[in-house]
Amino acid sequence: MASSPPSWNRTQEPFAELISAEAIAARVAELGAQITRDYEGRSSTDIVVIGVLKGSVIFLADLVRHIAAPIFVDFIGISSYGDATVSSGVVQITQDLSRPIEGKHVIVVEDIVDTGHTVHYLLENLGTRRPATVALCSLLHKPERSERDIKIDYLGFTIPNKFVVGYGLDISQQYRNLPFIGYVQGAG
Numbered sequence: 001m002a003s004s005p006p007s008w009n010r011t012q013e014p015f016a017e018l019i020s021a022e023a024i025a026a027r028v029a030e031l032g033a034q035i036t037r038d039y040e041g042r043s044s045t046d047i048v049v050i051g052v053l054k055g056s057v058i059f060l061a062d063l064v065r066h067i068a069a070p071i072f073v074d075f076i077g078i079s080s081y082g083d084a085t086v087s088s089g090v091v092q093i094t095q096d097l098s099r100p101i102e103g104k105h106v107i108v109v110e111d112i113v114d115t116g117h118t119v120h121y122l123l124e125n126l127g128t129r130r131p132a133t134v135a136l137c138s139l140l141h142k143p144e145r146s147e148r149d150i151k152i153d154y155l156g157f158t159i160p161n162k163f164v165v166g167y168g169l170d171i172s173q174q175y176r177n178l179p180f181i182g183y184v185q186g187a188g
């Protein structure tokens with residue numbers, strides 16, 4: 001029997017809601033439809049959707065179900081050095097792709113573009129592997145924090161300069177399973 005996920009006890013959560021689960025679902029469906037239109041006519045072995053671990057997994061899981069085309073899904077793990085709240089731009093690949101992407105149409109799926117250093121490094125790295133094309137899809141973008149000129153081809157939401165959690169994004173590895181996107185009240 002199908003059952004709904006349990007509701008979080010909103011009075012006990014330390015988070016204020018920034019983007020509701022319903023708003024996320026609607027926007028993710030739109031992005032999937034847009035990607036479907038843009039990649040129409042590609043052959044079934046051509047499109048590789050790459051999720052950046054771990055923050056993008058929930059977004060990716062929902063997004064790919066709105067892409068009406070055969071795709072290959074892969075993951076890449078990266079970690080930034082230094083203080084977790086200040087992106088240093090020094091990035092390490094902790095888990096590589098399972099297959100080469102040469103000649104493929106790559107869609108990189110990120111949770112958030114903050115300063116842009118992480119995705120800048122990642123796109124440069126993937127570019128050396130000779131894909132046919134590379135597009136960037138990010139659920140969130142914080143333009144106030146931008147330090148790199150990053151072109152986001154498919155963007156979910158532009159958000160203010162707040163530290164957000166939920167729908168894949170964590171605080172100390174917790175709260176990725178929050179169904180909405182929230183921010184810590186009182187924090188910047």
Ligand code: 5GP
Pocket residue numbers: 055087089110111112113114115116117118119162163164165169170171
């Ligand atoms: P950037 O290199 O663009 O500054 O940072 C990218 C990474 O920092 C993201 O992939 C994410 O893991 C983390 N990050 C940046 N802003 C936030 C935020 O508001 N909340 C969370 N949970 N992670 C963030």
